[in-house]
Amino acid sequence: MIQGYKVTLVCQCHPRLVxxxxxxxxxxxxxxxxxxxxxxxxxxxxxxxxLLEEHGRYAFEVDHTGDFNSLHEAxxxxxxxxxxxxxxxxxxxxxxxKKDLKRAKKALAEYTPGASQADLLAVAWExxxxxxxxxxxxxxxxxxxxxxxxxxxxxxxxxxxxFAACLEAGSLVAA
Numbered sequence: 001m002i003q004g005y006k007v008t009l010v011c012q013c014h015p016r017l018v019x020x021x022x023x024x025x026x027x028x029x030x031x032x033x034x035x036x037x038x039x040x041x042x043x044x045x046x047x048x049x050x051l052l053e054e055h056g057r058y059a060f061e062v063d064h065t066g067d068f069n070s071l072h073e074a075x076x077x078x079x080x081x082x083x084x085x086x087x088x089x090x091x092x093x094x095x096x097x098k099k100d101l102k103r104a105k106k107a108l109a110e111y112t113p114g115a116s117q118a119d120l121l122a123v124a125w126e127x128x129x130x131x132x133x134x135x136x137x138x139x140x141x142x143x144x145x146x147x148x149x150x151x152x153x154x155x156x157x158x159x160x161x162x163f164a165a166c167l168e169a170g171s172l173v174a175a
Contacts, residue, residue: 002074004065005030006081007037009051011059018093019048020065020081022074034062047094072111075104121149128159136163139172147171 002024009017021044023033036042038057043049052060065081068074079099087093125145129136144166151162166172 001029002068002071003030004068004074004077004081005034006063006065007034007048008061008063009055009059010061011055014051014055014059015091017051017091018085018087019044019095020078020085020087020093022068022071022078024071024074030062030064038062045094045096047090047096051094070111071107072104075100075107079104117153121152124152124159125149128163132160132163138174139163141173141175144172 002022004020004022007019007021021033023030033042037044037048038052038060040049040052066074066077068077082088082093082095082098085093087095088098129140148159148162148166151157151166152159155162163172
């Protein structure tokens with residue numbers, strides 16, 4: 001599960017500072033992540049570490065900000081929270097980056113759905129029938145379509161290549 005969280009320094013001797021983060025990975029929750037950060041076992045950044053050493057772990061509050069279905073959505077939400085609170089400004093928070101652009105680019109690529117194999121095959125068949133209408137018409141049966149599709153998928157070739165190979169082998173049955 002991908003979760004967002006906010007860590008706030010609530011010490012009276014210091015202005016309220018915030019850190020916005022996300023956590024993802026098997027078995028990682030915002031509670032386990034912030035426990036590691038506040039105990040000092042996981043380093044966030046030098047500024048967070050200095051404030052933790054100066055004020056102790058109980059000077060910080062942790063809030064769960066949301067659950068997300070994708071890393072892309074979580075990164076966009078985190079960036080919006082960082083911008084809203086201006087938490088990259090040293091007087092307002094202790095985030096270093098407004099958005100992790102490298103991680104965001106990879107997450108966007110994973111988030112953007114590609115065409116399914118069925119969709120790609122449907123387009124390939126449409127193109128093949130349009131471009132080879134006269135040649136294929138006598139063989140246009142559901143059995144031949146299934147056989148050509150299976151060959152195209154197995155051999156990772158075009159419908160036209162599968163058709164030519166089957167014509168040459170004499171394995172197609174005319175309608």
